[in-house]
Amino acid sequence: MREDLKFVAVGHVDHGKSTLIGRLLYDTNSLPPDKMEEVRLASEQAEDGIPEFAFVMDHLEEERKNRVTIDTAQIFFRTPKREYVIIDAPGHKQFLKNMITGSTQAEAALLLVAAEEGLQEQTHRHAYMLSLLGIKQLLVVINKMDLVEFSQERFEQIKTDITKRLNEFNLTPLMVIPIVANLGDNVAKKTERMPWYKGMTLLAGLDELQPAPSVEENTLRFPVQDVYEQDGEKILVGRVASGTIRSGQDIMFHPLGKTATVDYVKTLEGKQEKAEAGRSIGVVLKEKGAMQGLRRGEVACDLSPSPRVGNTVNATVFWMSGEPLKKGETLELKCATQQVSCKVKKISERLNSSTLEILADDADELLDTEVAKLTLKADGYLCMDPFEQVPEMGRFVLMRDTDTVAGGVVH
Amino acid sequence: MDKLDELESQSIYIIREAYYHYKKLAVLWSIGKDSTTLVWLVRKAFFGKVPFPALHIDTSFKFPEMYKFRDEYSKKWGMDLKITMNKAALDAGMTCEKKLDCCNALKTNALKMAIAEHGFEALLLGIRRDEHGIRAKERYFSPRDESFQWNYQDQPPELWDQYKSQAEEKTHIRVHPLLGWTEVDIWRYLKREQVPITDLYFSKQGKRYRSIGCTTCCNPIESNARNIDEVIEELETTNTSERAGRAQDKEDTYTMQKLRALGYM
Ligand SMILES: Nc1nc2c(ncn2[C@@H]2O[C@H](COP(=O)(O)OP(=O)(O)O)[C@@H](O)[C@H]2O)c(=O)[nH]1
Numbered sequence: 001m002r003e004d005l006k007f008v009a010v011g012h013v014d015h016g017k018s019t020l021i022g023r024l025l026y027d028t029n030s031l032p033p034d035k036m037e038e039v040r041l042a043s044e045q046a047e048d049g050i051p052e053f054a055f056v057m058d059h060l061e062e063e064r065k066n067r068v069t070i071d072t073a074q075i076f077f078r079t080p081k082r083e084y085v086i087i088d089a090p091g092h093k094q095f096l097k098n099m100i101t102g103s104t105q106a107e108a109a110l111l112l113v114a115a116e117e118g119l120q121e122q123t124h125r126h127a128y129m130l131s132l133l134g135i136k137q138l139l140v141v142i143n144k145m146d147l148v149e150f151s152q153e154r155f156e157q158i159k160t161d162i163t164k165r166l167n168e169f170n171l172t173p174l175m176v177i178p179i180v181a182n183l184g185d186n187v188a189k190k191t192e193r194m195p196w197y198k199g200m201t202l203l204a205g206l207d208e209l210q211p212a213p214s215v216e217e218n219t220l221r222f223p224v225q226d227v228y229e230q231d232g233e234k235i236l237v238g239r240v241a242s243g244t245i246r247s248g249q250d251i252m253f254h255p256l257g258k259t260a261t262v263d264y265v266k267t268l269e270g271k272q273e274k275a276e277a278g279r280s281i282g283v284v285l286k287e288k289g290a291m292q293g294l295r296r297g298e299v300a301c302d303l304s305p306s307p308r309v310g311n312t313v314n315a316t317v318f319w320m321s322g323e324p325l326k327k328g329e330t331l332e333l334k335c336a337t338q339q340v341s342c343k344v345k346k347i348s349e350r351l352n353s354s355t356l357e358i359l360a361d362d363a364d365e366l367l368d369t370e371v372a373k374l375t376l377k378a379d380g381y382l383c384m385d386p387f388e389q390v391p392e393m394g395r396f397v398l399m400r401d402t403d404t405v406a407g408g409v410v411h
Numbered sequence: 412m413d414k415l416d417e418l419e420s421q422s423i424y425i426i427r428e429a430y431y432h433y434k435k436l437a438v439l440w441s442i443g444k445d446s447t448t449l450v451w452l453v454r455k456a457f458f459g460k461v462p463f464p465a466l467h468i469d470t471s472f473k474f475p476e477m478y479k480f481r482d483e484y485s486k487k488w489g490m491d492l493k494i495t496m497n498k499a500a501l502d503a504g505m506t507c508e509k510k511l512d513c514c515n516a517l518k519t520n521a522l523k524m525a526i527a528e529h530g531f532e533a534l535l536l537g538i539r540r541d542e543h544g545i546r547a548k549e550r551y552f553s554p555r556d557e558s559f560q561w562n563y564q565d566q567p568p569e570l571w572d573q574y575k576s577q578a579e580e581k582t583h584i585r586v587h588p589l590l591g592w593t594e595v596d597i598w599r600y601l602k603r604e605q606v607p608i609t610d611l612y613f614s615k616q617g618k619r620y621r622s623i624g625c626t627t628c629c630n631p632i633e634s635n636a637r638n639i640d641e642v643i644e645e646l647e648t649t650n651t652s653e654r655a656g657r658a659q660d661k662e663d664t665y666t667m668q669k670l671r672a673l674g675y676m
Binding site for chain 1: 412413414416417419420421423424427428430431454455456457458459460540541550566567568569570571572573575576577591593
């Protein structure tokens with residue numbers, strides 16, 4: 001049983017994420033006395049002297065002085081039900097790569113919309129990115145209800161707008177909650193200022209989220225991370241990406257296309273009968289000579305269903321670098337432990353990730369924060385699964401020199 | 412799998428990634444509970460071996476119990492222990508009156524010396540996100556430039572389990588396998604795995620150390636927790652932050668940020 005849940009907080013800049021997170025920590029009694037003191041001191045050093053819950057999260061000097069979250073951060077709190085990890089994601093377009101970094105670690109999301117401003121550029125963009133990244137569970141909070149005089153009408157209007165938008169990407173918010181982050185209305189306690197709202201508080205809503213389901217029962221995928229040789233024994237090491245690997249099981253390595261039988265699963269404690277998805281283990285094969293050709297990047301799979309094996313990848317890709325992607329460019333693709341060079345053959349359906357406007361059907365380049373369908377030709381074979389079926393095998397990053405410049409998923 | 416299994420497997424995955432990509436690798440071992448957990452996880456990743464050096468940055472001001480523990484377990488676990496001390500700074504009389512200067516000379520500069528001497532490309536460090544706000548912003552694989560600077564304003568994206576596997580020339584990579592662990596996770600794991608740990612962490616005469624480093628900069632906290640179970644129980648109910656007894660974090664709001672930008676751990 002999992003006792004913790006990781007969620008990412010996203011939304012347009014200034015809609016109140018940092019404030020809300022600070023408030024959540026305060027209301028769950030998770031703030032240490034010295035942190036309270038730190039918040040107080042930092043507020044005193046600020047010009048207007050207003051205590052800012054946002055300071056709990058914004059720790060870089062630049063972040064506090066300019067009152068803007070730059071980087072993603074993680075913070076911990078607990079309710080009687082479980083422990084939470086909040087991933088704070090910055091709301092500026094220029095820090096989208098940090099928002100994405102934060103979101104890829106999350107199993108649920110909290111989307112903030114300020115009541116007086118409504119849906120803004122990054123609200124749209126973040127909602128779309130969440131759907132691309134495969135985050136299915138979502139809570140929406142409409143913040144700063146004090147600035148719209150707690151108007152139910154305004155709330156209903158934004159609720160309709162955001163729900164409609166999310167539905168376009170097959171996302172349905174679990175609930176939409178009107179709050180005032182800095183004063184705590186409907187955060188941990190029900191407020192009397194919005195008697196028309198009959199739903200849960202945010203804290204109660206969070207407890208309704210489900211941890212990511214286990215993929216133990218799924219088809220086996222064990223990407224080989226490395227091969228160690230110890231005391232004359234060759235060991236394939238790696239982490240089971242999906243399914244369960246068992247001693248005596250027949251497996252097939254892709255893309256090599258070679259079969260073998262598992263002798264046993266090895267850990268520091270000794271020989272194990274099996275290991276399920278998520279475990280970092282060693283695997284020793286039965287047949288002598290079976291190790292021939294096996295190295296990092298091979299993936300041990302059930303005999304069926306097989307993954308897709310090939311040297312062409314068609315994928316939805318989001319670009320995260322100020323230096324545009326050029327058609328014809330060669331990049332390194334990394335999927336699980338596989339790494340191959342590939343050439344960008346085609347950039348189609350180039351999309352503005354906020355307005356979802358198609359900028360070009362057939363493009364020569366792709367700019368920062370844009371999304372497109374790419375056709376990539378790899379200089380070697382690799383194996384993948386649809387992202388919806390085996391997430392670990394259906395997502396990848398693209399590297400230019402030493403930097404990650406894009407992420408992608410195959411459907 | 413429970414939470415500890417998950418954390419353990421993720422840390423082992425990261426350690427093995429670091430080992431695959433960086434042959435000149437070392438694990439920074441401060442003898443405290445976090446880096447001892449890290450060493451334990453290295454042993455798990457390599458089925459009982461520690462296949463690269465363990466580096467101890469010795470300020471000379473550590474607790475005697477720490478030196479004893481270091482010498483005993485480095486032998487027991489067959490570790491290739493490298494000890495680095497900034498002798499020049501110590502000979503020049505560096506003491507901890509000025510925290511920032513002292514930490515910078517005896518830890519950060521000593522680390523620079525060790526990296527130069529041994530040519531390490533990557534270091535495993537046992538820092539955790541919940542220790543300090545600034546550490547909450549760290550990545551699992553975090554590059555440092557030649558002058559050790561951490562460019563925290565423009566960190567590379569880190570998606571899913573894909574980490575930075577190549578460093579630009581003249582940088583080293585810091586790898587943080589314990590980033591997602593909390594203090595109480597560490598204690599629950601030490602208990603489950605029966606990892607040995609120095610008893611400075613346990614209460615004697617109503618006081619214990621919650622975080623250990625130099626004798627000069629660490630103050631014990633009031634506590635009656637005399638063993639692991641009692642420490643876990645205490646942590647499950649306290650709100651005081653772990654490094655509250657650490658002087659170097661306190662000077663002013665941004666000391667930790669300044670120290671870290673200069674290359675501090
Ligand atoms: N009136 C009002 N102001 C709020 C509320 N929540 C946040 N703010 C203010 O909105 C500003 C931006 O909040 P912040 O948390 O920094 O936004 P972020 O950029 O989304 O992290 C700050 O000055 C907050 O004090 C709210 O519910 N009501």
